[in-house]
Amino acid sequence: GDSVTQMEGPVTLSEEAFLTINCTYTATGYPSLFWYVQYPGEGLQLLLKATKADDKGSNKGFEATYRKETTSFHLEKGSVQVSDSAVYFCALSERETSGSRLTFGEGTQLTVNP
Amino acid sequence: EAGVVQSPRYKIIEKKQPVAFWCNPISGHNTLYWYRQNLGQGPELLIRYENEEAVDDSQLPKDRFSAERLKGVDSTLKIQPAELGDSAVYLCASSLEMGGILETQYFGPGTRLLVL
Numbered sequence: 001g002d003s004v005t006q007m008e009g010p011v012t013l014s015e016e017a018f019l020t021i022n023c024t025y026t027a028t029g030y031p032s033l034f035w036y037v038q039y040p041g042e043g044l045q046l047l048l049k050a051t052k053a054d055d056k057g058s059n060k061g062f063e064a065t066y067r068k069e070t071t072s073f074h075l076e077k078g079s080v081q082v083s084d085s086a087v088y089f090c091a092l093s094e095r096e097t098s099g100s101r102l103t104f105g106e107g108t109q110l111t112v113n114p
Numbered sequence: 115e116a117g118v119v120q121s122p123r124y125k126i127i128e129k130k131q132p133v134a135f136w137c138n139p140i141s142g143h144n145t146l147y148w149y150r151q152n153l154g155q156g157p158e159l160l161i162r163y164e165n166e167e168a169v170d171d172s173q174l175p176k177d178r179f180s181a182e183r184l185k186g187v188d189s190t191l192k193i194q195p196a197e198l199g200d201s202a203v204y205l206c207a208s209s210l211e212m213g214g215i216l217e218t219q220y221f222g223p224g225t226r227l228l229v230l
Contacts, residue, residue: 004156036221043118044157044205044221089156100145100211101170102219104156 002027004090006105013080013112021075021108023064023090031092033057033066033073034102038087047075047088080112116140118222120206126228132194135225139187139208146183147219148191149205157205163189164211196229203227 007022025031035047035057048057053068062077073090090105119138127133139146144165149157160179162170165186174181178197183189193200203226207219 041223043223044207046218046220049218091156100209100217100219101147101159101162102149102157104158106155 002031002092002094002103004092004103004105006088006090006108009107010109010111013110015082015112015114016079017112019075019077019080019084019110021088021090021110023073023075023105025071025073025090025092027071027092027094029094031094033064034091034093035062035064035073035075036089036091036104038089038107040086044089080110082112082114085110085112118206118208118220120204120222120225122225123223124226124228126230127196128230129198130195132192133196133227134193135191135204135206135227137189137191137206137222139189139206140220143208143210143220144186145209145211145217146189147205147207147209148181148189149207151203151205151224153202160191160204193227196227198229201227201229 003026005024032051034049036044037047038044048059050057050066056065064073064075087107087109089107091102121136146163148160151157161174161181163183181191203224205224206222209217209219
């Protein structure tokens, strides 16, 4: 079945540091890929998405590129801020086999210190 | 525009007691999802509705869990009886699915359940 693996956390960075959170996936077909973010006390919010190979999703300075050859969708940001502290979830959806169900990774806790 | 509303936000019950969660999706969204998120893990789908019809309930533990979405709007998820392992955050999400296009799912804040 489909699965998503995220790098082990938590991740602690200083403000303005470069961020990478690794995400790899296993799927039988051609999934769409997502990054969701969960701020403390809030619901999950879509951060960015990519629906086909080589697509780059971007939002709020975050980027991720759909790499089919390495089955990866790593999240990057060039300069993190304290306000980026949250839990980040990588997810996939494979419409042909599982409809619009999202399959999530375990999440990565990011803490950015001033 | 109001987001997905869930209530209660927190619930503490003793094992073997029943519990119910309520979700009001974003107005006009025809698809509604219930996910369960265990501590330190990502959410897992329990059930998906398209309008009033449950189209994906393969991961719903049907011996103790039930759900309904009357009139294709609000939804209720029930557990009876609750077990210790049911302690988790229950998330509701909604989306507007049209013509096979994959649409964004919008999540509510969740209901945090603790079973003692």
